[in-house]
Amino acid sequence: MKSLAIVVREDGYDKLLTPLAFAYLQGAEGTQVDLLFVNWAVRALTEEGAKGQVIQGEHAAQDGWVRQQVEKAGLPPDIYDVIQALKATENVNFYACSLASSIFGVNEDNLIPEASGIVGASWFLNEKAAKAEHCQYF
Amino acid sequence: MSDIKANSKLDTSGKCCPMPIVETNVAMKKINSGEILEIIATDPGTLTDIPSWCERTGHTLMESGQSDGVIQFYVKKG
Numbered sequence A: 001m002k003s004l005a006i007v008v009r010e011d012g013y014d015k016l017l018t019p020l021a022f023a024y025l026q027g028a029e030g031t032q033v034d035l036l037f038v039n040w041a042v043r044a045l046t047e048e049g050a051k052g053q054v055i056q057g058e059h060a061a062q063d064g065w066v067r068q069q070v071e072k073a074g075l076p077p078d079i080y081d082v083i084q085a086l087k088a089t090e091n092v093n094f095y096a097c098s099l100a101s102s103i104f105g106v107n108e109d110n111l112i113p114e115a116s117g118i119v120g121a122s123w124f125l126n127e128k129a130a131k132a133e134h135c136q137y138f
Numbered sequence B: 001m002s003d004i005k006a007n008s009k010l011d012t013s014g015k016c017c018p019m020p021i022v023e024t025n026v027a028m029k030k031i032n033s034g035e036i037l038e039i040i041a042t043d044p045g046t047l048t049d050i051p052s053w054c055e056r057t058g059h060t061l062m063e064s065g066q067s068d069g070v071i072q073f074y075v076k077k078g
Helices: A015-030 A039-045 A045-050 A058-075 A079-088 A098-106 A121-129 B019-029 B045-055
Strands: A003-008 A031-037 A090-096 A117-121 A134-137 B009-010 B036-041 B060-067 B071-078
Touching: A003 A098, A003 A121, A015 A031, A015 A058, A015 A079, A015 A090, A015 B019, A015 B045, A031 A039, A031 A121, A039 A098, A058 A079, A058 A134, A058 B019, A079 A090, A079 B009, A090 A098, A090 A121, A117 A121, A121 B019, B009 B019, B019 B036, B019 B071, B036 B045, B045 B060
Parallel strands: A003 A031, A003 A134, A031 A090, A090 A117, B009 B036
Antiparallel strands: B036 B071, B060 B071
């Protein structure tokens, strides 16, 4: 696979793990991976938001246990550390949706340096998603 | 025990997807074409992931086997 586009809309520690793991797999192999964070998930592209991701809802009580399992599996247990590891592959780009950024309080000042910027959804859908060999939504 | 002599060894024991593939990619970049990487894994996902990774990336899976939950791969760099 040469290119993969991923749209991430669900936040929460556990819900972010799968798209990030898929991006890590493909980025490590040399696939160009572009992720657009929309809705609540855009907050994961701020340092405070990334570090503050927890498991919500019915599995909230198992947050600590899941983090231990993630660390045992070899992944950094913190979402921000995972984002940095993905960026280090040099094949993964993170984008914040401009609408989501406006609604959920993300701007150029609090956007993490690993993110490539705040972009319009139209640009991402046409320039990244439509041109990618494969597209996923989480 | 295989008779194949590896040039490099990667032990991913205890780690799960995506780390065995991520670390295999990194380890493979450090060896030369024609050299052999031995990969040790305990994640059963590697039984499908490593052979298909070899096919996609042009490397040769020379031998694989498993014993007592430990999986061993010998991959020659293409």
